[in-house]
Amino acid sequence: MSDDAQGFDGYVCHPQFGNEMVRGRFVMGWDGLRFESEQEPYILPLDQVVVELGNDENWIGLADRRQPGLTFFVARDILEESRFIGSLTIRRQLERTLGRRELFRRLRVTVVALLAFAGLAWIGSLGAGWAVQTIVKGISVEREIAFGDDSFKEVQEHLDFVSDTNAVLQLQAVAAPLLPSVPARGIPFKFYITPGEPNAFAMPGGRIFVTTGLLDLMDTPEQLVGVLAHESAHIAQRHIFQHIISGRGPIYLIRLLTGNRNSMLNLMAIPSELLVYESFSQRYEKEADAYGWDYLVAAGINPHGMIEALKKLRDYHAKSGDDTGPKRGAAFSSHPDLDKRIAWLEAKWAALPDKSHFMTLTNQVPKVEENHKLIDLLLK
Numbered sequence: 001m002s003d004d005a006q007g008f009d010g011y012v013c014h015p016q017f018g019n020e021m022v023r024g025r026f027v028m029g030w031d032g033l034r035f036e037s038e039q040e041p042y043i044l045p046l047d048q049v050v051v052e053l054g055n056d057e058n059w060i061g062l063a064d065r066r067q068p069g070l071t072f073f074v075a076r077d078i079l080e081e082s083r084f085i086g087s088l089t090i091r092r093q094l095e096r097t098l099g100r101r102e103l104f105r106r107l108r109v110t111v112v113a114l115l116a117f118a119g120l121a122w123i124g125s126l127g128a129g130w131a132v133q134t135i136v137k138g139i140s141v142e143r144e145i146a147f148g149d150d151s152f153k154e155v156q157e158h159l160d161f162v163s164d165t166n167a168v169l170q171l172q173a174v175a176a177p178l179l180p181s182v183p184a185r186g187i188p189f190k191f192y193i194t195p196g197e198p199n200a201f202a203m204p205g206g207r208i209f210v211t212t213g214l215l216d217l218m219d220t221p222e223q224l225v226g227v228l229a230h231e232s233a234h235i236a237q238r239h240i241f242q243h244i245i246s247g248r249g250p251i252y253l254i255r256l257l258t259g260n261r262n263s264m265l266n267l268m269a270i271p272s273e274l275l276v277y278e279s280f281s282q283r284y285e286k287e288a289d290a291y292g293w294d295y296l297v298a299a300g301i302n303p304h305g306m307i308e309a310l311k312k313l314r315d316y317h318a319k320s321g322d323d324t325g326p327k328r329g330a331a332f333s334s335h336p337d338l339d340k341r342i343a344w345l346e347a348k349w350a351a352l353p354d355k356s357h358f359m360t361l362t363n364q365v366p367k368v369e370e371n372h373k374l375i376d377l378l379l380k
């Protein structure tokens, strides 16, 4: 077993082990921590461990509840071992002594999940505070992508996709100059075109959707890439995870991320529309505008296109008499909010020191032919 080669240095001084100090290794086994030395292995069940942190930089004490007076010393590195600190008994002791913040730092996401379970009310009360941020930061890219894939399967049942591969390739080409400036931690972006009224949305794991209506509405690549920058910011900032925690509590996210992949969506029991970012609150919208703007500027793309895109969306909804307030899953359709966002971005534009050195975007906005839209609907 590879476990035998790992483990943690330890020692014990106790008559039970003779008169000398006995050195050995602590290895995690199925039945607890095993102290392996020249003598018989000693098994210390995790639920019997009393942790004595002390002040030593290198060693901590591990006492056995069943045998008062018997204390082992083990390399402090064991506090990085997820199965050790994942044990309820040990976690509770560490929480009391180390403090939760320190513990969070040490734990990997699955163990964070367990702890959050215990500290549910406490974390829930913090809303979008540092605890949420900490949990969200702890989610690995692999989990995020897996979660995105599962969410996408769910959403696929509710969406049609334009099969015009040329248009999708053109869309990718418009996005290409932006992507190197999006801090997406290696998440690959994928683009989709779906028939419908002007709108765009994003999903965790890097999927961005634009509607044929949006492509029809956008005149310049700067306008389109402005929308894509906003959507990519939702992904890069992991808004979906913050949203799930804030709205449903951490346990929800924990189930999503640690549960059986197949049962994940059942456990969620939330409508698939909630999985797309455009049903988000204005706080996330403003944040996505702000980050998206910064990505554009960093990429050398004129960010004014983002403002133009929002204006076009506002005018579109004004013209179509759609004055019923925000639609489900369509954050772009709310006029007062769009006005506020436009005004805020205009102020950012005014404050931008250098407005002359932006690149010329050569890839034009793809337009999906009417017959493609029809064919795709018929094929459904």
Ligand SMILES: [Zn+2]
Pocket (backbone or CB within 6 Å): 230, 231, 234, 277, 278, 280, 284, 285, 288, 331
């Ligand atoms: Zn948004």
